[in-house]
Amino acid sequence: MAYATDEILQTLRTAREGSGLSQRDLSARIGVPQSHISKIESGGTDLRLSSLVELARALDHEVVLVPRKLLPAVEAIVRNASSALSDDARLRSSVLNRAQAAVTRLNRLHQDAPGLDRLNQAFRELSNFQLGNSELEVIRRVTDRLMKLPMNRNALPVIQSASNQLRELRNRIAHAVPEAPRPAYALDEEDEDA
Amino acid sequence: MAYATDEILQTLRTAREGSGLSQRDLSARIGVPQSHISKIESGGTDLRLSSLVELARALDHEVVLVPRKLLPAVEAIVRNASSALSDDARLRSSVLNRAQAAVTRLNRLHQDAPGLDRLNQAFRELSNFQLGNSELEVIRRVTDRLMKLPMNRNALPVIQSASNQLRELRNRIAHAVPEAPRPAYALDEEDEDA
DNA sequence: GGCCCTGATATGTTATAATAGATCATTAGG
DNA sequence: CCTAATGATCTATTATAACATATCAGGGCC
Structure with missing residues (x-):
């Protein structure tokens, strides 16, 4: 074994x-x-x-330490949930991939748009966060609007709005990260607005 | 926390x-x-x-590593089973305490009986083993016989038989101990008949 | 072909787990 | 009072995790 x-x-x-x-x-x-x-x-x-x-x-x-007798029961719970979790992971993947495509297209068609840099940065950071269903829904709505973007200057306020929404979401999640206990190696205290 | x-x-x-x-x-x-x-x-x-x-x-x-979302479910399983486990522990304690009393009485009333030393040793070692219900049942039967022991020489074959049964049980359990994987510190290979 | 990203490997330094063994303070039982 | 058993603490030595930093090889993309 x-x-x-x-x-x-x-x-x-x-x-x-x-x-x-x-x-x-x-x-x-x-x-x-x-x-x-x-x-x-x-x-x-x-x-x-x-x-x-x-x-x-x-x-x-x-x-967790689990009595050996209970290992099968605990493994069953974890197994069942990890198929659910991989559904979650698939949803997450799907939303982020589509958002990535929309952002890529945006950068191609409107490379000089104000707010684009901030939108890119917020999106990159969001991709590294744990995202719940409500956060994924926000990203999906932003993606939908970016997919329907017109080619002309009417796009600019939409881009600005999208940038603001993603940055608000990013800041909300970043501020929610709890402080961890310090182990053999400690988390450096981060200045997240730097 | x-x-x-x-x-x-x-x-x-x-x-x-x-x-x-x-x-x-x-x-x-x-x-x-x-x-x-x-x-x-x-x-x-x-x-x-x-x-x-x-x-x-x-x-x-x-x-075990458990997804944080599942921790409450896993803790509930462990908690429920540990009340069952403490029932087991209580049963074990009860059987061993009664056997200890029987062995103590035996040592007082028949201190020169042949086989008594071996019985004492087997019992001491059994007390340190993991004991399932079937093992506890063997010990309980031996205890019952020891409790009903006569004062005269008719006791001697019963003591001998009890000694043999406990030693057989001890040997059966000792031989069943599985070899563990060697970690940062390794189990020394034991010569159990030494 | 070049660039970027990834996981793996190498070197060197420091702090500490693991080990062996002894000893201490406390408690319980005879 | 004495003995035995327990968990805790101490000292000294050795092996290695943790860390910093650099670099490598492979794969994907342009």
């Missing part, structure tokens, strides 16, 4: 990939070198417990 | 105590110094993952 540590590390990698994060994204988020994340996920190091907890939490997981 | 690591370490201590093991018992079982177990349980060290897995397994637990 495979060591449980291999399964745990595989779960970490799957959760990271499922969140659409690269190792560098996760590194930026929690302040651990990308090379170290690679080593961890590949089993090249025997992780400290506090580091495991920090990584797990960054990926919306918790470390 | 308490750090997850504190909860995990508390779960380890509770599981050890629930198994009726002292830190020295656990130390002997998994080959880690008792002082280190004390430090771990008290939060004085940031445990390696492989060490956590080894400790958890020695106490019939597994380390």
Whole structure:
């Protein structure tokens, strides 16, 4: 039987990939070198417990000790939910891919539009956030408007409005991020408006 | 909010105590110094993952990563089962306490009986083992016979038989102990008949 | 072909887990 | 009072995680 540590590390990698994060994204988020994340996920190091907890939490997981007798029941719950979660992940993917296409088209057709830089930045950051259904709905509405954009100057206020909506959404989510406990490696205090 | 690591370490201590093991018992079982177990349980060290897995397994637990959304469901399963587990623990305690009383009485009334030393040793070791319901039933039957023991020489074959049954049970359980994976610290290969 | 992004690997330094062993303070039982 | 068992604390040594930084190889896209 495979060591449980291999399964745990595989779960970490799957959760990271499922969140659409690269190792560098996760590194930026929690302040651990990308090379170290690679080593961890590949089993090249025997992780400290506090580091495991920090990584797990960054990926919306918790470390739990479960009586062996209950392992089948717990695994069943996790399995059922991860098919639901992959539905969520698929929805997220779908919305973000369509939004990406709209943003790409926007940049091609209106490359000099005011507010475009800010819209690009807000969108890039939103792509790295955990997004609930209400946030995805906001992005979907913005995408719809960008898809219907006219070619003429009437587009400019729509672009401006889209930029504002995405930035408001980005700021709302960024401000909601809770402060994590400091483990073996600590999150640097971020100045998010910098 | 308490750090997850504190909860995990508390779960380890509770599981050890629930198994009726002292830190020295656990130390002997998994080959880690008792002082280190004390430090771990008290939060004085940031445990390696492989060490956590080894400790958890020695106490019939597994380390699992659970999506945060599912934590309430998983905690509910564990909570419900731990009241069942404490029923098990109570049954175990009850059977072992009564057997202990029978063995104590036996040692007082028949201190020179052949086989008594072996019975004492088998019983002491059995007290440190994980015991299922069938094992507890064997111990209960032996206890019943010891409780009904006559004062005269007719007791001797019953004592001998009880000694044999407990030693058979002890050997059966000792031989069933599975080999564990070798973590940061490895179980020494034990010569159990030594 | 060049650029960008990704995960993996390498080197060097520092802090600490793991180990061994001893000892202490407390509690319970005879 | 003495003994035994327990969990906690201490000292010294060794192996390695964590971190910083650089670099590599592969794949995708233009």
